[in-house]
Amino acid sequence: MSQSSPAPSIAHNKPPEILSLIGDTPLVEVTQFDTGTCRLFLKLENQNPGGSIKDRIALSMIEAAEVEGKLEPGGTVIEATAGNTGLGLALVAGAKGYRVVLVIPDKMSQEKISHVRALGAEVRITRSDVTRGHPEYYQDVAFRLAEEIRGGFYVNQFGNPANPLAHERTTGPEIWEQMRHDVDAVVVGVGSGGTLTGLGRFFNRVKPRRGIEMVLADPTGSILYEYVKTGQLVESGSWAVEGIGEDFVPEIADMSLVTEAYEIDDEDSFAAARELLHKEGIFGGSSTGTLLAGALRYCREQTKPKRVVTLVPDTGNKYLSKMYDNFWMAEQGFIHRPPHGDLSDLISHRYEAGEVITVGPDDSLLTAFKRMRDSDVSQLPVVDKSGRAIGIIDESDLLVKVHREPSHFNDPVSTAMTDQLETLPPDAKITDLLGVFDRGRVTIVMDGNKFLGLITRTDLLSYLRLHMPKSSAPPEREFV
Numbered sequence: 001m002s003q004s005s006p007a008p009s010i011a012h013n014k015p016p017e018i019l020s021l022i023g024d025t026p027l028v029e030v031t032q033f034d035t036g037t038c039r040l041f042l043k044l045e046n047q048n049p050g051g052s053i054k055d056r057i058a059l060s061m062i063e064a065a066e067v068e069g070k071l072e073p074g075g076t077v078i079e080a081t082a083g084n085t086g087l088g089l090a091l092v093a094g095a096k097g098y099r100v101v102l103v104i105p106d107k108m109s110q111e112k113i114s115h116v117r118a119l120g121a122e123v124r125i126t127r128s129d130v131t132r133g134h135p136e137y138y139q140d141v142a143f144r145l146a147e148e149i150r151g152g153f154y155v156n157q158f159g160n161p162a163n164p165l166a167h168e169r170t171t172g173p174e175i176w177e178q179m180r181h182d183v184d185a186v187v188v189g190v191g192s193g194g195t196l197t198g199l200g201r202f203f204n205r206v207k208p209r210r211g212i213e214m215v216l217a218d219p220t221g222s223i224l225y226e227y228v229k230t231g232q233l234v235e236s237g238s239w240a241v242e243g244i245g246e247d248f249v250p251e252i253a254d255m256s257l258v259t260e261a262y263e264i265d266d267e268d269s270f271a272a273a274r275e276l277l278h279k280e281g282i283f284g285g286s287s288t289g290t291l292l293a294g295a296l297r298y299c300r301e302q303t304k305p306k307r308v309v310t311l312v313p314d315t316g317n318k319y320l321s322k323m324y325d326n327f328w329m330a331e332q333g334f335i336h337r338p339p340h341g342d343l344s345d346l347i348s349h350r351y352e353a354g355e356v357i358t359v360g361p362d363d364s365l366l367t368a369f370k371r372m373r374d375s376d377v378s379q380l381p382v383v384d385k386s387g388r389a390i391g392i393i394d395e396s397d398l399l400v401k402v403h404r405e406p407s408h409f410n411d412p413v414s415t416a417m418t419d420q421l422e423t424l425p426p427d428a429k430i431t432d433l434l435g436v437f438d439r440g441r442v443t444i445v446m447d448g449n450k451f452l453g454l455i456t457r458t459d460l461l462s463y464l465r466l467h468m469p470k471s472s473a474p475p476e477r478e479f480v
């Protein structure tokens with residue numbers, strides 16, 4: 001038998017190979033939409049290892065900082081973001097062995113925070129209700145941290161020239177080659193402005209004198225559309241599309257490169273992204289919808305055949321509990337159910353449509369508990385085999401039964417549920433709901449013997465928010 005050879009040594013000075021998979025994303029043609037006289041192509045940036053176009057700038061900004069001596073071995077990468085840039089930085093800087101600290105405004109979803117933490121980033125939560133100049137404004141916190149932490153490097157994607165350079169050197173040339181040097185228009189969104197500036201510079205060089213149109217698709221509520229059209233800086237509104245749209249003109253965004261602009265509202269953006277998944281099987285984020293809707297509008301307005309490119313800037317994975325969730329879409333008013341003009345309009349999950357999580361009287365308390373946890377609710381209606389709501393069980397009912405003797409988890413639900421139901425007919429008034437809530441209960445809506453669904457405090461609040469006059473809603477800011 002031959003002697004066993006020593007284990008191969010691992011070269012620790014080489015970064016993980018995953019970084020070489022950033023960029024060189026595929027480009028596909030849209031075939032299932034009406035594109036008028038044009039052919040429309042999508043650059044699939046959702047296929048980057050971190051799931052978005054921001055992997056490119058993360059790599060470029062970190063490598064530039066290394067070359068310029070702003071980031072040294074053992075250093076700390078600091079950025080103010082909870083969006084894709086944070087994911088890209090956590091991936092790239094983590095892979096290269098740097099510490100990563102992300103300053104994240106407190107309105108960002110737990111999913112996003114968990115995602116960057118899973119990638120190894122440290123998270124500092126700061127306030128989302130303060131603006132530039134306030135000591136707790138997320139960008140100011142990041143700037144200060146970089147001064148306090150030895151070896152700290154503040155990335156600052158909004159002012160970092162290596163951001164547009166990534167697109168000028170990689171995204172642009174890739175599109176040019178993939179389109180066989182035949183492009184008439186590129187449709188982009190602006191978050192930091194890196195994509196616009198980088199692609200605009202590249203395409204102006206390969207086809208000078210605006211030979212390739214740079215088209216902006218901007219969410220309604222952002223100030224950029226108006227700025228391009230009139231040169232005026234207007235007050236911003238709010239929008240739900242993530243990653244693009246701004247309430248200021250970022251330092252690196254060269255808006256003079258834009259030749260045409262479209263304003264797309266949230267509803268059209270979400271509808272376009274969902275349609276893209278259904279028709280073409282492409283799973284993009286919410287801004288993909290804005291860009292696609294803008295590109296389709298541009299295409300359908302043309303009278304000559306043109307070759308148009310836009311992007312799928314990030315993956316739809318992050319939007320499963322938002323844009324791709326029908327309940328969220330209905331709750332936010334983006335999907336419209338035919339109104340009945342009564343209490344049934346407040347039921348977010350309808351029993352008849354199989355949307356209500358229920359439990360049977362003979363199911364065990366353990367089953368009830370697991371169902372509550374899995375669906376993140378604190379009570380379940382108890383429905384018998386004939387579909388009648390005969391009770392309700394909540395966490396307190398469970399606790400009363402099991403706190404002394406956990407084996408009671410095996411007991412049937414019927415032994416712990418409340419059968420004194422607070423039922424209302426659909427034609428009851430909103431004020432009747434308040435009485436039920438005051439007694440600490442949820443409302444069961446019954447049409448005669450027919451169980452329609454539950455109404456909770458949250459359902460009522462969501463309903464009232466949807467009916468708030470748009471002009472009285474304060475603008476919400478976007479954090480890319």
Ligand SMILES: Cc1ncc(COP(=O)(O)O)c(C=O)c1O
Nearest residue numbers: 189191192193194195243287313
């Ligand atoms: C989710 C998302 N992030 C970022 C960007 C690009 O923004 P920028 O390069 O302007 O930061 C886009 C552009 O379309 C986007 O959709």
